[in-house]
Amino acid sequence: MTDRSPSSPSITPGRLPAGQAPPTSAPAAPAPAGPGREARHQPQDTGLAADRVSWGVDGRLVLDGVALAAPGAAVTGLLGPNGSGKSTLLRAIAGVRPPDDGGVVFDGDDLLRLGRRARARTLALVEQDAGTDLPVTVHDAVLLGRIPHRSLLAGPSDADRETADRALERAGAAELADREVATLSGGERQRVHLARALAQTPRLLLLDEPTNHLDVAAQLHTMRVLRTLADDGVTVLAALHDLNLAAATCDHVVLIDRGRVVAAGPTAQVLVPEIIEPTYGVSCDVLRHPRTGRPVLTFSTAPVPGSVH
């Protein structure tokens, strides 16, 4: 992305293909997500809607009026080049770093006004690479997800332990339960963090690069977990690096660059060369997956027409 030309007027028009809905208004119905899966009809007020979210540090706007929608019971991919503000946006939505400006509404609730603990019962955030030097077992780490659900003076109940066990199973980490977190590989730790988030039983699940460090089988497993969660009614918003994972799994994608939304909408409408090429500064062709029929993106470093160096 470093060799990309600075944003110039010549590439700004045409970023949004004709007929692209403005990012604020979520499509009422999710796009057909793939053969064999029934598209769910959601009333318009379910899911996540962020509006004009801005956040800056040292006078530099990292998020510049971001508006995005992640419809309920669907998987939405948050895409964008390195440093585009994906992690910052997830943290702003999660209230970890509340935005300087803007609003975040989920299922009709103003997330930024919700009490901390109520918010922690509503949403969970899986961050990249959170580690610890302290000797904590996987099971105990996952149990941390139950903290917002009980009095701060109480210890975990049997029901909490059961929920943690189920979360571990669902994240494919059941066999890790008695290991110490510090001894896990990057990929195993990632699954444990997913399990911890699931133990929070959130209705909104935010994930920052959940497939980092994972081999291809584990990546597909994680994305399948996100799919089944969405089918169970959870709203999933995942920052993803791998455009093809997004293409294969997400119902919707939101593409951001330098703190602004570039494009948003059903996956097949956003992952097109006209949008990807100027944003990432690569040449891109979209093929069809022979079995699923979903888009498959291939890239080459050929200079993008219109941004000659």
Place this chain on the structure above:
Amino acid sequence: MSRTRGPVAATGGRGHGVRAGGRGPVAAGIALGGVLVASLLGAVLIGPAELSAAEVGRSLATHLRLDLLLGPLGLEVEPLSPIRDGMVWHLRAPRALTAAAVGAGLAVCGVVMQSLTRNPLADPYLLGLSSGASLGAVLVLVAGGAAALALLPVAAFAGAVLALAAALGLAGALGQVTPTRTVLAGLAISQMCSAAVSFVIFWSVKGDAFREVMSWLMGSVGSATWTSVAVTGIATLVLGTGLMLCGSILDAFTFGESAAATLGVDVQRARWGLLVAVALLTGALVSQSGSIGFVGLILPHAVRLVTGARHRLLLPLSALAGASFLVWADTLARTVFAPRELPVGIVTAAVGAPVFAFLLWKGRSRA
């Protein structure tokens, strides 16, 4: 160390032997509580002047007014001679109880600082809180006056807070706050405060200044009185209990501050509230005992080997283990070279410094 860990280690293996919710933690707590009571009695019994268990019992019974209970049962309690009674009631008992309170408090402070900063090397001594508190206390004592004694814990608290702020500020100014930077910054502040303590004492104290210097810098409960017991005991009971109730909040910090925030914790309030409580407790303890090193560092690590990082277990068990540890460290300090007495900090450092080196070595990849 093996003494304090023994009873707990029996209930399970490393890391997750004691399952939360099982009987293990309760049994471990009761066992450590028993060890503490036995340690206190042992500390009162052991010493250069031979005192029999019966004499100690008679002294304690007299002062605790057990004769009112025992009298009607036909058991007469004959008071000890004033000198022997004084040894039990005015020297050894307050000394052992102060050591227990200080050890428990320092261990709790160590757990909280390590978990909050996610730095396995953090403790009030290493980060300069103890030296800062010593400096505050010494300054007030030198200024003198009737108010000095009452102001002692307050001044020590102020010193601890300033030292903590300076250490964290310096670590931040050095760049990203890594465990190693924090410890280096803490050592710098600690050395500065120690030098200032030595200077102030040499400047103002006539006569045996070095003994005074040593007791503040290395720590000592040798001059403990019932006032010391009251100050350290109340501080440990009130603040220590308060900190122990924050177990779930400290748990939430396991994977860092933003993970804590997503678990519904008000990170800023929790962090500053806990740090101020730690500084208050350290100030109260140091105002009576000087800065005793390594208790807050090694006890939490020893107990963690058994409980894991679950703070609802770790905090109370560390407190109990820390209390017993310091009672025995002080007993060693006053008996090994009797009639000469070592500052107890020498004993804790002799045990703690190798453990510290081991922790540094274990964490070398993180530095």
